[in-house]
Amino acid sequence: MIKYELKCRECEHQxxxxxxxxxxxxxxxxxxxxxxxxCAGADVGKAIMAPNIAVRREGATPSRAQxxxxxxxxxxxxxxxxxxxxxxxxDAFAEEARRIHAGEAEERGIFGEATADEADDLREEGxxxxxxxxxxxxxx
Ligand SMILES: [Zn+2]
Numbered sequence: 001m002i003k004y005e006l007k008c009r010e011c012e013h014q015x016x017x018x019x020x021x022x023x024x025x026x027x028x029x030x031x032x033x034x035x036x037x038x039c040a041g042a043d044v045g046k047a048i049m050a051p052n053i054a055v056r057r058e059g060a061t062p063s064r065a066q067x068x069x070x071x072x073x074x075x076x077x078x079x080x081x082x083x084x085x086x087x088x089x090x091d092a093f094a095e096e097a098r099r100i101h102a103g104e105a106e107e108r109g110i111f112g113e114a115t116a117d118e119a120d121d122l123r124e125e126g127x128x129x130x131x132x133x134x135x136x137x138x139x140x
Contacts, residue, residue: 001018001020002021002022003016003017003019004019006046008036008038008044010036011041013039014047015036075133079137083111087108090113093113094114094118094119094122097129101127111132114129119131
């Protein structure tokens with residue numbers, strides 16, 4: 001058995017229909033045997049399904065502004081998380097990362113500025129580095 005979400009194109013009613021398989025659905029659909037339980041209309045087809053990702057209200061697609069706000073909220077959370085749990089080492093980031101890697105400095109999370117070249121060098125040396133999109137504080 002297979003279940004389809006069906007939609008009446010005449011009255012917009014959505015309902016579920018069970019079929020032996022997808023071929024059975026196609027047959028009944030082609031034969032006009034699928035009837036809307038509300039208005040008895042025969043113009044019934046599969047409802048379009050969409051994955052339920054980041055949709056806050058039923059049937060409402062987030063606008064660009066909402067998505068930008070959501071992204072910003074997430075990045076601010078990352079920033080807060082890093083600031084609370086890591087030491088800021090500024091320009092000395094690459095140097096400090098090497099010292100920690102070599103066991104010369106206390107092992108801890110650090111963050112700071114590094115050039116792309118420095119970051120590449122660190123990665124080649126086997127030191128894990130991630131670049132974080134850093135947003136200016138809006139509440140500063
Ligand atoms: Zn209908």
